[in-house]
Amino acid sequence: MKDEFSFISSITPKQIHQPSLNVGIGDDAAIYSGSTQYDEVVCVDTMVEGVHFTKNTLSPYQIGKKALAVNLSDLAAMGAIPHYFLVSIAISPQWTEEELEAVYKGMNDLANKYQTDLIGGDTVSTKEGLVITVTVIGRVEARRRLLRSNAQIGDTVFLTGYVGGSAAGLALLLEYGRKADFSKEEEKLTLAHQEPQPQIEAGRILAQSNFRLSLNDVSDGVASEANEIAEASQVKLTIDPDKLPYHPFLNNGLVSKKLDFALYGGEDFQLIGTVASEHFEALKKKCSESDILLTSIGEVNEGEGSVYLKRADEQIKLLKKGYNHFSK
Numbered sequence: 001m002k003d004e005f006s007f008i009s010s011i012t013p014k015q016i017h018q019p020s021l022n023v024g025i026g027d028d029a030a031i032y033s034g035s036t037q038y039d040e041v042v043c044v045d046t047m048v049e050g051v052h053f054t055k056n057t058l059s060p061y062q063i064g065k066k067a068l069a070v071n072l073s074d075l076a077a078m079g080a081i082p083h084y085f086l087v088s089i090a091i092s093p094q095w096t097e098e099e100l101e102a103v104y105k106g107m108n109d110l111a112n113k114y115q116t117d118l119i120g121g122d123t124v125s126t127k128e129g130l131v132i133t134v135t136v137i138g139r140v141e142a143r144r145r146l147l148r149s150n151a152q153i154g155d156t157v158f159l160t161g162y163v164g165g166s167a168a169g170l171a172l173l174l175e176y177g178r179k180a181d182f183s184k185e186e187e188k189l190t191l192a193h194q195e196p197q198p199q200i201e202a203g204r205i206l207a208q209s210n211f212r213l214s215l216n217d218v219s220d221g222v223a224s225e226a227n228e229i230a231e232a233s234q235v236k237l238t239i240d241p242d243k244l245p246y247h248p249f250l251n252n253g254l255v256s257k258k259l260d261f262a263l264y265g266g267e268d269f270q271l272i273g274t275v276a277s278e279h280f281e282a283l284k285k286k287c288s289e290s291d292i293l294l295t296s297i298g299e300v301n302e303g304e305g306s307v308y309l310k311r312a313d314e315q316i317k318l319l320k321k322g323y324n325h326f327s328k
């Protein structure tokens with residue numbers, strides 16, 4: 001990296017999508033206009049080299065794309081439409097300008113898909129590794145809240161899409177590296193890990209349904225996210241393992257691990273939530289009209305913030321285990 005200022009000018013977008021932006025990159029802070037019909041939604045997530053990725057698991061392009069995707073996923077879990085994002089990047093000498101260009105290309109490609117504008121950030125140096133922090137800003141119809149605390153007794157627990165694929169892909173990448181000669185099926189799994197698709201469209205369908213919904217995105221694994229809903233709503237979630245929508249390429253040697261991958265692997269970035277049982281079929285139909293799979297995986301019962309896995313003749317308590325930064 002030659003110079004911080006020429007780097008910033010090289011990543012400044014040439015074109016802006018959002019008309020509500022007044023001041024973008026170039027001043028002390030960005031300015032955009034809000035709207036009374038919407039609530040503003042904002043969140044931030046960080047990706048750290050060695051923790052969230054290595055040069056062997058993600059390409060520079062995929063690092064950028066995923067850093068934005070995981071944040072869009074949190075907006076999706078609130079039913080929000082993304083508008084803006086800011087990027088803080090700490091760069092070590094091991095990273096070339098060419099690689100950093102690819103990181104921004106990955107972010108920009110996903111940003112363009114959702115008409116989301118880069119409006120600011122920060123660039124610093126670090127001694128080792130790459131750290132990317134993305135903040136996203138979006139909006140959702142005023143007072144439309146898809147909170148983790150909205151689950152009620154009698155609800156159906158649902159998931160969008162497939163789960164378990166990302167953890168299986170990560171296992172392959174950690175063992176063989178991203179340049180290995182993977183089969184077509186293995187490639188689907190590695191891509192599930194490397195290029196997760198934020199469920200913005202599903203979040204929007206859910207937000208516009210007008211049903212009471214609880215919602216969370218699957219970053220740390222189904223067990224952990226289900227526990228977050230159960231705790232926030234002070235209810236018991238019962239999950240049927242036979243109903244989990246496993247990634248279709250979890251075959252062969254991976255079959256025996258698929259339950260573990262889905263429950264504790266994480267990074268599928270699908271949405272898990274609950275809705276009154278009588279509304280589930282209508283929601284599923286609405287989703288299927290947009291080619292989004294919605295699967296019922298269990299039910300909400302009376303209880304105090306816990307999750308159980310349903311077996312033939314017993315229920316097993318699902319601990320909030322999964323990815324946890326400070327317990328290994």
Ligand SMILES: Nc1ncnc2c1ncn2[C@@H]1O[C@H](COP(=O)(O)OP(=O)(O)O)[C@@H](O)[C@H]1O
Binds near residue numbers: 044045074219
């Ligand atoms: N260091 C921090 N300072 C303030 N708030 C934080 C911090 N870390 C996490 N949070 C907040 O705690 C909540 C849960 O965070 P997290 O588990 O990272 O959510 P998610 O899995 O959806 O990304 C969020 O509201 C987040 O903004």
Ligand SMILES: Cc1ncc(C[n+]2csc(CCOP(=O)(O)OP(=O)(O)O)c2C)c(N)n1
Binds near residue numbers: 046050052057266267
């Ligand atoms: C090299 C490597 N090792 C391990 C993992 C697994 N991993 C790292 S972070 C994480 C969970 C998601 O990250 P977190 O920062 O907890 O996201 P949040 O819940 O805040 O959205 C997982 C499964 C990985 N992605 N890459």
Ligand SMILES: [Mg+2]
Binds near residue numbers: 044045
């Ligand atoms: Mg987070």
Ligand SMILES: [Mg+2]
Binds near residue numbers: 074077216217219
């Ligand atoms: Mg989240």
Ligand SMILES: [Mg+2]
Binds near residue numbers: 219
């Ligand atoms: Mg997150």
